[in-house]
Amino acid sequence: MSEIAGEAQVAKGTFYLYYPSKEALIDAVYDYCQEKDVEACDTGLAEIEGATAKLCRRLENAIHFALVHPNEAAIERMYLSSPARSGVGTSYVRQKRHFESVDAVMREGVAKGELKDLPAALLGEIFFSIGAAFYYYIIANPNLADDAVLMEKAYQTVRDCLAR
Amino acid sequence: MSEIAGEAQVAKGTFYLYYPSKEALIDAVYDYCQEKDVEACDTGLAEIEGATAKLCRRLENAIHFALVHPNEAAIERMYLSSPARSGVGTSYVRQKRHFESVDAVMREGVAKGELKDLPAALLGEIFFSIGAAFYYYIIANPNLADDAVLMEKAYQTVRDCLAR
Amino acid sequence: MSEIAGEAQVAKGTFYLYYPSKEALIDAVYDYCQEKDVEACDTGLAEIEGATAKLCRRLENAIHFALVHPNEAAIERMYLSSPARSGVGTSYVRQKRHFESVDAVMREGVAKGELKDLPAALLGEIFFSIGAAFYYYIIANPNLADDAVLMEKAYQTVRDCLAR
Amino acid sequence: MSEIAGEAQVAKGTFYLYYPSKEALIDAVYDYCQEKDVEACDTGLAEIEGATAKLCRRLENAIHFALVHPNEAAIERMYLSSPARSGVGTSYVRQKRHFESVDAVMREGVAKGELKDLPAALLGEIFFSIGAAFYYYIIANPNLADDAVLMEKAYQTVRDCLAR
DNA sequence: GATGAATGAGGGTTCATTCAT
DNA sequence: AATGAATGAACCCTCATTCAT
Numbered sequence: 001m002s003e004i005a006g007e008a009q010v011a012k013g014t015f016y017l018y019y020p021s022k023e024a025l026i027d028a029v030y031d032y033c034q035e036k037d038v039e040a041c042d043t044g045l046a047e048i049e050g051a052t053a054k055l056c057r058r059l060e061n062a063i064h065f066a067l068v069h070p071n072e073a074a075i076e077r078m079y080l081s082s083p084a085r086s087g088v089g090t091s092y093v094r095q096k097r098h099f100e101s102v103d104a105v106m107r108e109g110v111a112k113g114e115l116k117d118l119p120a121a122l123l124g125e126i127f128f129s130i131g132a133a134f135y136y137y138i139i140a141n142p143n144l145a146d147d148a149v150l151m152e153k154a155y156q157t158v159r160d161c162l163a164r
Numbered sequence: 165m166s167e168i169a170g171e172a173q174v175a176k177g178t179f180y181l182y183y184p185s186k187e188a189l190i191d192a193v194y195d196y197c198q199e200k201d202v203e204a205c206d207t208g209l210a211e212i213e214g215a216t217a218k219l220c221r222r223l224e225n226a227i228h229f230a231l232v233h234p235n236e237a238a239i240e241r242m243y244l245s246s247p248a249r250s251g252v253g254t255s256y257v258r259q260k261r262h263f264e265s266v267d268a269v270m271r272e273g274v275a276k277g278e279l280k281d282l283p284a285a286l287l288g289e290i291f292f293s294i295g296a297a298f299y300y301y302i303i304a305n306p307n308l309a310d311d312a313v314l315m316e317k318a319y320q321t322v323r324d325c326l327a328r
Numbered sequence: 329m330s331e332i333a334g335e336a337q338v339a340k341g342t343f344y345l346y347y348p349s350k351e352a353l354i355d356a357v358y359d360y361c362q363e364k365d366v367e368a369c370d371t372g373l374a375e376i377e378g379a380t381a382k383l384c385r386r387l388e389n390a391i392h393f394a395l396v397h398p399n400e401a402a403i404e405r406m407y408l409s410s411p412a413r414s415g416v417g418t419s420y421v422r423q424k425r426h427f428e429s430v431d432a433v434m435r436e437g438v439a440k441g442e443l444k445d446l447p448a449a450l451l452g453e454i455f456f457s458i459g460a461a462f463y464y465y466i467i468a469n470p471n472l473a474d475d476a477v478l479m480e481k482a483y484q485t486v487r488d489c490l491a492r
Numbered sequence: 493m494s495e496i497a498g499e500a501q502v503a504k505g506t507f508y509l510y511y512p513s514k515e516a517l518i519d520a521v522y523d524y525c526q527e528k529d530v531e532a533c534d535t536g537l538a539e540i541e542g543a544t545a546k547l548c549r550r551l552e553n554a555i556h557f558a559l560v561h562p563n564e565a566a567i568e569r570m571y572l573s574s575p576a577r578s579g580v581g582t583s584y585v586r587q588k589r590h591f592e593s594v595d596a597v598m599r600e601g602v603a604k605g606e607l608k609d610l611p612a613a614l615l616g617e618i619f620f621s622i623g624a625a626f627y628y629y630i631i632a633n634p635n636l637a638d639d640a641v642l643m644e645k646a647y648q649t650v651r652d653c654l655a656r
Numbered sequence: 657g658a659t660g661a662a663t664g665a666g667g668g669t670t671c672a673t674t675c676a677t
Numbered sequence: 678a679a680t681g682a683a684t685g686a687a688c689c690c691t692c693a694t695t696c697a698t
Contacts, residue, residue: 329692
């Protein structure tokens with residue numbers, strides 16, 4: 001809290017006028033970052049037809065957000081960590097809003113026979129996992145974001161994994 | 165440190181005869197768990213022909229290790245988290261030994277034309293990501309480990325993602 | 329201060345326009361309560377003849393005030409505590425006004441030979457102490473205030489202690 | 493805690509090896525002081541015949557302890573304060589051990605017809621109150637402790653208040 | 657005069673680390 | 678080598694006080 005207060009040019013006590021505890025403050029920061037990210041990731045999805053097309057766009061949006069807002073993206077990632085997972089084995093807890101957003105797409109895609117016949121939750125895990133591979137690879141090499149060939153391979157991989 | 169010392173039936177000070185700091189001790193524990201896991205994951209791979217076949221076996225080994233040695237696996241997972249990644253955007257740092265083990269397979273597979281023409285590092289990220297999806301899903305539902313149909317879908321997904 | 333300000337429907341800062349510190353504010357509250365109590369305790373004493381009669385009436389008045397104005401009485405009591413006494417060993421500091429009021433009665437009673445030949449200050453201590461015993465006992469059992477027999481025993485005890 | 497630690501020439505953290513909290517530490521100090529005081533007050537009582545004689549001896553013991561161990565006595569007095577009383581109107585809570593010690597004397601004295609026919613609890617309140625008057629008066633004027641005439645008047649007052 | 661957001665010294669507590677035994 | 682009592686810097690949090698509005 002001292003460090004944050006110093007960085008924010010604010011007295012330590014001031015935080016406690018707005019948040020009851022350190023945890024509440026951190027949660028609020030995280031929620032803010034996630035909200036911005038979810039918003040960015042969902043941009044334009046409604047106008048797209050087809051589950052895999054939507055998912056590819058979502059991956060593109062996610063990578064774009066991480067490059068434009070590296071801090072917000074990094075903060076959000078801090079809470080995707082396995083400690084959350086090591087609990088009950090679900091990552092819904094922290095990534096809840098991302099998962100919910102994707103869940104609808106998955107269910108529709110399964111119903112229409114576009115996606116593999118697997119539980120929507122598992123399809124979500126697969127999508128976030130395969131997406132993460134490219135996401136982290138590109139964050140590590142930002143110039144690759146403009147590599148249309150690589151991105152096409154990413155989308156193809158998403159389709160390979162999820163499409164029937 | 166108190167808690168660990170109590171559990172270990174050892175005086176707190178004794179740790180400092182063997183490790184210079186708490187961090188070094190934790191690192192050693194992590195390294196031990198990773199070594200056991202890498203060992204288990206690599207078991208039998210030499211006798212298998214073909215990159216995808218090796219990778220599928222590696223996934224099977226990883227899931228098996230997590231079920232037989234849940235503590236070691238959980239400790240290892242605690243350090244795969246994004247904080248590590250959020251640094252330089254690579255997960256090589258902590259998962260180094262797993263990545264190195266897989267890297268050789270990837271390079272050979274690419275050279276022989278069995279795998280997609282992507283950088284070995286990216287193929288590694290994809291493999292670990294897609295593997296993680298099934299890995300976490302099965303840890304959360306351990307009885308699924310014996311579900312041959314599900315496991316076959318997992319292997320098929322690995323092949324879909326990586327094979328040319 | 330926050331709590332008091334909230335209860336008083338006043339901004340915290342406003343207090344500092346009237347009192348230089350929290351301590352001064354609390355002191356003022358205490359002084360107010362004591363003033364009301366001293367006033368009530370002294371009611372009608374002038375018309376009574378004899379030191380012991382006056383003291384018995386004062387005890388009656390004190391108990392009556394505590395029952396009718398429990399908050400004011402409780403606040404006043406909070407400061408009769410031994411911390412005040414533990415200082416110089418006198419309770420004059422806080423109970424000053426009560427002691428002064430009683431001191432005159434004591435001196436007159438000693439002069440007229442009605443009271444024991446002890447220092448007025450000691451007679452005051454004795455009176456307040458013996459009074460406190462009944463005072464606290466009755467506050468704890470308010471219905472006893474109407475018990476004429478008990479009250480008569482109280483008065484008799486006061487006389488036993490102080491009268492020659 | 494900082495101040496106490498400084499005075500005690502001990503690091504703040506050290507206290508927490510022996511007491512789980514500040515409150516527990518303070519309680520322990522208080523308990524120690526009370527134990528020593530109760531011990532001193534009860535010295536020699538068993539060999540004395542008669543309730544009032546025992547009570548007079550107890551008062552003498554209490555004053556003696558306060559003069560010989562002023563710190564312990566002052567600490568103990570800090571917790572006899574009215575906040576305790578302002579609760580349910582009984583001072584048993586903090587002075588418990590003193591009250592219990594005296595209670596037995598009172599019950600025996602009432603049974604044998606030596607003391608007034610009042611509840612033992614009230615007799616206890618009266619004794620502690622009248623005792624406190626002399627106790628505080630003498631603490632404030634320590635040289636009076638050797639004034640045999642004054643002490644005799646104190647004992648006489650105790651008898652006046654409690655004896656039938 | 658009144659406000660209340662902001663302050664920051666100080667509160668009790670924790671815990672990785674040290675060192676005399 | 679092993680111990681564990683002692684340390685003290687750092688932790689999160691509170692609250693009496695201030696001052697720009």
